[in-house]
Amino acid sequence: MSQQPRPDAPECYCRLEGVIDLLSRKYAMQIVCVVDHLGTARYGELESAFGGDVSSSTLSARLDDLVSADLLEREQYDEIPPRVEYTLTGDGESLAERLEPLLR
Amino acid sequence: MSQQPRPDAPECYCRLEGVIDLLSRKYAMQIVCVVDHLGTARYGELESAFGGDVSSSTLSARLDDLVSADLLEREQYDEIPPRVEYTLTGDGESLAERLEPLLR
DNA sequence: CAGCATCCCTATTGATACTG
DNA sequence: CAGTATCAATAGGGATGCTG
Secondary structure, eight states: OOOOOOTTSOHHHHHHHHHHHHHHSTTHHHHHHHHHHHSSEEHHHHHHHTTTOSOHHHHHHHHHHHHHTTSEEEEEEOOSSOEEEEEEOHHHHHHHHHHGGGGO | OOOOOOTTSOHHHHHHHHHHHHHHSTTHHHHHHHHHHHSEEEHHHHHHHTTTOSOHHHHHHHHHHHHHTTSEEEEEEOOSSOEEEEEEOHHHHHHHHHHGGGGO
16 A cells, blocks of 8 residues: 655655555544543543444454554453553654644 | 524534534545645555555545545546545645644 | 546445453 | 454545547
């Protein structure tokens, strides 16, 4: 989907290259914002934050994406019933801050 | 693609609703940034800013999207050869500013 | 130059059903 | 509860060729 940054392209264009693919995915930015808002969020909380709008497969995929990108941290507690908590990493928080201006 | 905002959803999620669909489209944010960078941009300038990476149909579509969203203004000069210039509207500039933090 | 129309292809998303 | 697997639907994007 994305290509190599072009050396002759404006820097403003190049700079977006890295994050853009991830952030363009559905609910990606929203998840970052919601987790930032909640501080820590469980899977179910995210699901209900979006109402019935997200399918579990999509939400799962997006969470994986964000964890892989090191924006989100996944903490799993081996209890019954199972509990998983997502929090923003440093990078995630930094992104959330940069995202906030977009909310107005 | 997008649904009605849910009254019980976190405001951070609701607030993104409006812009998100548009900004998620390929090259949308980049175009805003490039036009902001250049001040005013012709179609061909945008095309070359992205190298050969954008097809003309996609670039066209995205420009239309942005014009429809009132983020970009299209000024057409009836000359031969034809000349078209794109500039950011007030909203567009405002968005560009909010986008800038993302570039770091 | 600055595009639009068409066709087609792929990536992404959603629905549904099932599991540790 | 917190997912995964599978399948089907779709929207977005690229290639190509043509216009004012």
